Each structure stands twice: as structure tokens, then as C-alpha cells.
Amino acid sequence: MPSKTTDISIKAIAPISYTLYYGTFIHTPTLTNLEISFNTIVGVNSQGVIDYIYKEYHPIDHNSQSPIEFFCKQQGTYTDEDVNFIDISRDYTKFFFPGFIDTHIHASQFPNVGIGLDTPLLDWLNKYTFPLESQFCGDGDKKMEFAKLVYTRVIQRTLLNGTTCASYFTTIDPETSNYFAELLLKLGQRGFVGKVCMDCNEPYPKYEESLEDCIKSMNKIIDHLDDINPEFDTLVKPIITPRFAPVCTREMLTYLGNLSKRKSLPIQTHISENKSEIELVAKMFPDCGSYAEVYNRYNLLNEATILAHCIHFSPEECQLIADKNCSVSHCPTSNTFISSGEAPIRKYLxxxxxxxxxxxxxxxxxxxxxxxxIKHAILVSHHLSMKPVEETAIDCKLSMTEGLYMSTMGGARAVGLEDQIGSFTKGKKFDCQLIDLSTTTTTTTATDVFAWQVPQASESADVKYAKMVDLLGKWVFSGDDRNCVAVWCNGRQVVDKTTTTGVDAKSNGVE
Ligand SMILES: [Zn+2]
Known part of the structure; x- marks a missing residue:
């Protein structure tokens, strides 16, 4: 086992042999480019890296050689016995898509999903969030049992939905945060682990830490994650996580800004989610001209910073975020559920x-x-477009391509892995989901696709492309996790729902 630890079975680095995938590959290498490649061969090596791509391979053009024969002959280093072969080329209702990247998720809050409709942010935190996050703290086995229950489930659930990388918030507690990182490796998801940092939580003082404790905890986590990552790969990484300005002293913000610089660690936080929150920040930091300026003052804005929400920015704040090369994490579902507002995403883009x-x-x-x-982001953008025109001349309505880009390449850029994940490119890791839109029965799939809507091999490239775009619309707007039938992270299969007794789906405890 090429790991420095011996007690964790690490799914994301289990040995794999060379695998050829053959079929339709869809990705968005840029914000405006939806690339659909039919009959494409993609080779993934034993490190989980894509090292071979051949588009539009048709055996008839190559002396009837199968893709695997063609590949082995061309490469010379493999025989067909060394190579696994996964072929979906005959069915255009199936396609490979890059794994999703979720750039803002609180693992510790998973049990509260669906609870607290329309409670404004600051009340919502005190009523629902802080009491739940407190249960991950303290001494002894109780918190570890609780963490096991919640953290296992949230990783399983997101994997089943095709998320292969996520930037997580945990809680202020170091032991359960370290355990969360171990679970990510064990279950096979790439992840950023953000121990929440907060040392002045006046409305709920039971849930805060001293700066001294925070420093100790951060050191513990940085050391532990360094230890559990496999030697040749970094799959879990700490991310510096001031919860948000109102619960951090200036000393805490100074420490975190310095820590990020000293250890070259990324940063994530919340900003400009709710108007009362913005007023509170203005009151607490009267010497800073804006909310964004607070983070800037303490060196927390740079190209490795992910800022969640960004709903009510002034033009100056937009410019500052742009100048500092920060990424936005747009959370339209949350912003709607707790009535925070509608972020003007196309203006930012x-x-x-x-x-x-x-x-x-x-x-x-x-x-x-x-x-x-993706669907909610598009709907929220349509609501924005129905309002009186504001200062932007940009059409507010997001396209499907823009939505798909933000869910993959936009996420990869946000977490600093744009050269490793987010699209199907030689040299990148194979983080991938297999989408199946075929309708055999109405109970096993979410989408209803009719025969005439499916591309045919005999049709022209333009017709096939247009039909595939329509199928993507069906996936985005009427699909769900049932359409995501297999997931690979780092080239390793971590979800298999292709049979009803799929080993991984079953061992994940979710049928
Ligand atoms: Zn959040």
C-alpha cells in the first residue's frame, strides 16, 4: 500500500489496471464551449490519469479492429489482456461527464437538510446550526460516534450524486475533522477539509473556541492530513476556514491570513449573504470600507480563496474580488431556501x-x-432577468453550458485543480460519472426519453450534436441521482449502480 498509514483502506488509491473507456464524452472546457465527442476512446492509466484520447473511432475505418485492438497496436506497450474495456458506444442515451465539484458544503450540517425554511441567516445559525455543530465537540467517544454517522452519510450521498470533489466545512473540532478526512479517503472522494475557525460567537457562546485552541487545532489537522495522504498524491487537503467575519476577532483573521501564506493553503469563507449580516459586519469593522475589504485587510483574498454567496456586492467589491482573482461559490438553492437573495452571476462572469x-x-x-x-442556478438567473434592469448591460439568464461549466471546470478552478480535474484532457485525473438516460421502466430512472429523441449512428454530426444537447436538457432539468449509474474518482470506481446489487452502492448502505 503506497500510503504512510496502514489502518485506512483507501478506495481512492486502490490498485487499478489500465482501462479504456469507449463512447460519448461530454464536457465544458470553457465557459461557452459544450464539447460532445462521440465514439471516443479514453485511456486511463494505473495512476488514474488520462493518457490517451482518440475521437470518432469507428472500427470500419480501421480494418474492423476493435478499439482495444487498435489501441494496443498503436501503443505497443499493452496487450488486450492487460487492458480493461468499458464500452457504451452503442447507446447514445449513455455518456461520460466529469465528476461534479461542490465548492461549498457543510458536512456537519447534513442532518439539518430540509429544516428551517425561510429563517433569516443569523436566526437560522442560532436556532439550527450552532446546536447541531456543537454535537461534534467535546471529549470522548460520543462525538466520534456522531461524526461517523453524519460524515459517512454525507460523503456517500454526494458520491451517489456524482460529486467527486468537494470543499467542505466541518466544525471547530479537530478530532472529528481529522476523522472526516480519513473517511473521504476511505470512501474515495477528493476533498478539502475546512475546520471552522471562530473565536467570538456572542449570540451562541457555547460554540466558539479561543485563538490559542484554534491554532492548536489547525496544526493538528495540517499534520494529520499530511500524514494520511498517499505519498504520490494529495487527495485530501486542509482549507483555511474563517466561518465569516462576524464570528472572528481581528487577531483570528490575522493568524489565518498569515497561516495561509506560510503554508500555501487555500481559503474559504462566507461573504455578503444577507443584508443584516452586512450591517453587522459594517458595525464590527467600521474602519473597513466594505465586507470584502475586511477579508482583504487580513490577507484572506487571493487566487486560492473561495467566497460563498456574494449576493449583495457593491461595484467596488466586485472589482476587488476580480483584482484578487478569488472564486465565487454560487449557492442558489440555499439563497432561495433562506431568502438571502439572488446573486447576479452573469455580471460576475x-x-x-x-x-x-x-x-x-x-x-x-x-x-x-x-x-x-445547476438547475436552480438557471432558474434564479431567470428570476433576476424578470426584474427591472439594473446597472449591468448583461443578460442575466444563465445558459445550460454555463451551468455545466460552473459545476465542473469552474469548480476545478475554484479549488486550484484546473490542471487536474474538471474536464477530459490528457494529463488530468479521471474523475468521472457515467450518465444513463435510457428509459426501460419509469421506476428505475428519472428521465423519459423517447426513441426519436436519441441520436442515431447514421445521422450527421450536426443532427447528433443537436439531439445530444436536447438530451442534456432532459438530464439537467428532469434527471436525478438515478441517472448517475457509476462514478470514478482518481480513476477508481467508487460508485456502481449498474446492477441492482452494485457492490459499492450496497456497501455504502444506500440502496
Ligand atoms: Zn455556508
């Missing part, structure tokens, strides 16, 4: 050229599926 990704924001958001968040 096109007026300011800010990178935008998507977050479920469990449990402010009730939906753990990034597929559904």
Missing part, C-alpha cells in the same frame, strides 16, 4: 471576469446534488 463555481451549501441548501444546483 462577464462584466468582471470572476470565476464562478457551484455549491450546495448543505444545509442552508436542501439539495446535495450539484445537478440540481
Amino acid at each position: 462577464y462584466d468582471y471576469h470572476i470565476n464562478v463555481s457551484l455549491g450546495t451549501d448543505i444545509s442552508g441548501g436542501f439539495d446535495s446534488s450539484i445537478l440540481h444546483i
Whole structure:
């Protein structure tokens, strides 16, 4: 086992042999480019890295050689016995899509999904969130049992929804946060572990820490994650997580800004979610011109910063975020559920050229599926477009391509892994989901696709492309986790729902 630890069975680095995938591959390498590649061969090596791509392979053009024969002959280093082969090429209702990247999710809040409709942010925190997060704290086995229950389930659930990488908030507690990182490795999801940092929680003082305790905890987590990652790969990484400005002293913010610089660690936090929150920040930091300026003052804004929500920014704040190259995590489901507002995403994308990704924001958001968040982002953007025109000249309505981009490449950029995940490109890791829109019965799938809507091999490239775009619409707007039938992270299969007794789905405890 190429790991420094011996007691964790690490699914995401289990040995694998070379695998060829053959069929339709769909991704969004840029914000405006939806690329659909039919009859494509993608080779994934034993490190889980894509090292071979051949588009439009038709045996008839190659002396009737199968893709595997063609590949072995061309490469010379493999025989067909060394190579696994997964072929979905005959069925255009199936396609490979990059794994989703959720850039804002609170693992600890998973039990509160669906609870607290329309409670404003600051009340919602005191009534629902802080009491729940407190249960991960204290001494002894009780909190570990609680963490096992909640953290296992949230990773299982997001994997079943096709999320292969996520940037998580845990709680202020270091032991359960370290355990969460171990679970990510064990279950096979790439992840960022954000121990929440907060040292002045006046409305709920039972749930806060001293700066001294925070420093000790951060050191514990940084050391532990360094220890449990496999030597050749970083699958779990700490992320510096000031909860949000109102619960952090200036000393805490100073420490976290310095820590990020010293250890080259990414940062995530909340900003400009709710108007009362913004007023509170203005009162607490009267010397800073804006909410964004508070984080800037303490060196917390840089190209590795993920800012959740970003709903009520002033033009100056937009410019500051753009200048600092921060990424936005747009959480439309949460923003609607607790009535925070509608973030003007196309303005950020096109007026300011800010990178935008998507977050479920469990449990402010009730939906753990990034597929559904794409849909909600589009709907929220349509609501914005129905309002009187504001200062932007940009059409507010997000396209499906923009939504799919934010869920994959936008997320990859936000977490600093744009050269490793988010699209199907040589040299990237194979983080992938297999989507199946075929309708055999109405009970096993969410989508209803009719025969005439499915591309045919005999049709022209343009017709096939247009039909596939329509099928993508069916997936985004009427699909759900039932359509996500297999998931790979780091080239390893971590979910298999292709048979009713799929080993992984079963061992994950979710039928
Ligand atoms: Zn949040």
C-alpha cells in the first residue's frame, strides 16, 4: 500500500489496471464551449490519469479492429489482456461527464437538510446550526460516534450524486475533522477539509473556541492530513476556514491570513449573504470600507480563496474580488431556501471576469446534488432577468453550458485543480460519472426519453450534436441521482449502480 498509514483502506488509491473507456464524452472546457465527442476512446492509466484520447473511432475505418485492438497496436506497450474495456458506444442515451465539484458544503450540517425554511441567516445559525455543530465537540467517544454517522452519510450521498470533489466545512473540532478526512479517503472522494475557525460567537457562546485552541487545532489537522495522504498524491487537503467575519476577532483573521501564506493553503469563507449580516459586519469593522475589504485587510483574498454567496456586492467589491482573482461559490438553492437573495452571476462572469463555481451549501441548501444546483442556478438567473434592469448591460439568464461549466471546470478552478480535474484532457485525473438516460421502466430512472429523441449512428454530426444537447436538457432539468449509474474518482470506481446489487452502492448502505 503506497500510503504512510496502514489502518485506512483507501478506495481512492486502490490498485487499478489500465482501462479504456469507449463512447460519448461530454464536457465544458470553457465557459461557452459544450464539447460532445462521440465514439471516443479514453485511456486511463494505473495512476488514474488520462493518457490517451482518440475521437470518432469507428472500427470500419480501421480494418474492423476493435478499439482495444487498435489501441494496443498503436501503443505497443499493452496487450488486450492487460487492458480493461468499458464500452457504451452503442447507446447514445449513455455518456461520460466529469465528476461534479461542490465548492461549498457543510458536512456537519447534513442532518439539518430540509429544516428551517425561510429563517433569516443569523436566526437560522442560532436556532439550527450552532446546536447541531456543537454535537461534534467535546471529549470522548460520543462525538466520534456522531461524526461517523453524519460524515459517512454525507460523503456517500454526494458520491451517489456524482460529486467527486468537494470543499467542505466541518466544525471547530479537530478530532472529528481529522476523522472526516480519513473517511473521504476511505470512501474515495477528493476533498478539502475546512475546520471552522471562530473565536467570538456572542449570540451562541457555547460554540466558539479561543485563538490559542484554534491554532492548536489547525496544526493538528495540517499534520494529520499530511500524514494520511498517499505519498504520490494529495487527495485530501486542509482549507483555511474563517466561518465569516462576524464570528472572528481581528487577531483570528490575522493568524489565518498569515497561516495561509506560510503554508500555501487555500481559503474559504462566507461573504455578503444577507443584508443584516452586512450591517453587522459594517458595525464590527467600521474602519473597513466594505465586507470584502475586511477579508482583504487580513490577507484572506487571493487566487486560492473561495467566497460563498456574494449576493449583495457593491461595484467596488466586485472589482476587488476580480483584482484578487478569488472564486465565487454560487449557492442558489440555499439563497432561495433562506431568502438571502439572488446573486447576479452573469455580471460576475462577464462584466468582471470572476470565476464562478457551484455549491450546495448543505444545509442552508436542501439539495446535495450539484445537478440540481445547476438547475436552480438557471432558474434564479431567470428570476433576476424578470426584474427591472439594473446597472449591468448583461443578460442575466444563465445558459445550460454555463451551468455545466460552473459545476465542473469552474469548480476545478475554484479549488486550484484546473490542471487536474474538471474536464477530459490528457494529463488530468479521471474523475468521472457515467450518465444513463435510457428509459426501460419509469421506476428505475428519472428521465423519459423517447426513441426519436436519441441520436442515431447514421445521422450527421450536426443532427447528433443537436439531439445530444436536447438530451442534456432532459438530464439537467428532469434527471436525478438515478441517472448517475457509476462514478470514478482518481480513476477508481467508487460508485456502481449498474446492477441492482452494485457492490459499492450496497456497501455504502444506500440502496
Ligand atoms: Zn455556508
